[in-house]
Amino acid sequence: INIIGKYFEEISQDTGKYVVGVDDTMQVLDTGAIETIIVWENLDVTRYVLKNSSTGETIIKHLNKEQDADESNFREPTTNGELEIMDKMLLLEWLANEYRKFGCSLEFVTNKSQEGSQFCRGFGGIGAILRYKLDVRAFDDVSDDGEVYEEVYVDSE
Secondary structure (H helix, E strand, O other), X not given: OOHXXXXXXXXXXXXXXXXXXXXXXXXXXXXXOEEEEEEEOOOOEEEEEEEOOOOOOEEXXXXXXXHHOOHHHHEOOOOOOEOEEEEEEEHHHHHHHHHHHHOOEXXXXXXXXXXXXXXXXHXXXXXXXXXXXXXXXXXXXXXOOOOOEOOOXXXXX
């Protein structure tokens, strides 16, 4: 059985051992719970590390093409102050460089097969199979290292 088949099986059996989409996948990555990240080989999402110069806060955003063009994603919502871009990289490239640090494997898929196409259209082209069941909703405010470092995710539709 191929990796997408296994992923869809976890979903259809509602095992709780999967995440769907860029936000949940990137959020759960930090926990070490991911066994395999599955990502479409042409996923067009950019990972930004942004800095709020007035607070010193670092914000990580994963933006698709439309969000990339939206100026408000690079502004602080309350003050409308501009966020400084510290780092910018295709998420695909970042994952390829970093995935080992999280103890998981990384599988690229195409959208050529029916399953692959469904994965890209219906699941945003990125997801993961987890080592154990996890309630992703419980992760909304996780800071694991005490420093002021908040990951702010933008819902990607």
